[in-house]
Each structure stands twice: as structure tokens, then as C-alpha cells.
Amino acid sequence: MKYAIIRIEDRQYKVKEGEDVLVDKLNSEKPNVEILLFIEEDKCIVGKPIIAKAKVDYKIADNVKGDKINGLKYKAKSRYRKRFGFRPIYTKLTINKISV
Numbered sequence: 001m002k003y004a005i006i007r008i009e010d011r012q013y014k015v016k017e018g019e020d021v022l023v024d025k026l027n028s029e030k031p032n033v034e035i036l037l038f039i040e041e042d043k044c045i046v047g048k049p050i051i052a053k054a055k056v057d058y059k060i061a062d063n064v065k066g067d068k069i070n071g072l073k074y075k076a077k078s079r080y081r082k083r084f085g086f087r088p089i090y091t092k093l094t095i096n097k098i099s100v
Contacts, residue, residue: 004098005037006056015095022090038100054100061092
């Protein structure tokens, strides 16, 4: 069991080696990835606030559309109803290796 908590553009994600992670759409080619927490078997390393020596080897796969989110606006007694939908775009990252 080996995983890490990383921060990409002010959002935190739990990642494991060899898995694909959906993050919010990235505008830059290689975003700044900081490791906040690293866990391996019985070993736990907590950053203050980040772990300086740790690195994450990853590959940007492509942009992916997420599931549609439906919403509804409603005002009582005025016959106002409005439906709207939103479909977010994510960037898919493949985590190759986490090293400390």
C-alpha cells in the first residue's frame, strides 16, 4: 500500500502508482505538483507544508468530459422555472512513480 496526497493548482488529490486521476482542466503543459503526505506500508511522511525531496512522475493523457450536472432554478408563486446543465472538462493524469 503506497499512496500520496498531492496538490495541483490549490486542489488536493489522493494518488497511487499506476492509476489514472481526473483533475480539473489544466492550462499549462506541466503544472507544479507538490506532495503533502506520503504513506508506504508502516512509513508515514508528513510535509510542513510540502515534502521537499519527493517527486511524482506523471504523464498528461488528454482532456476528458465529465458527467453532466443538472440544476434547476425555481421561484415560488411567480411561475418561474429554469433548467440548466453543465458538463465539466477534466485532465486525465497517469501516475507512473512516486518517490521520496
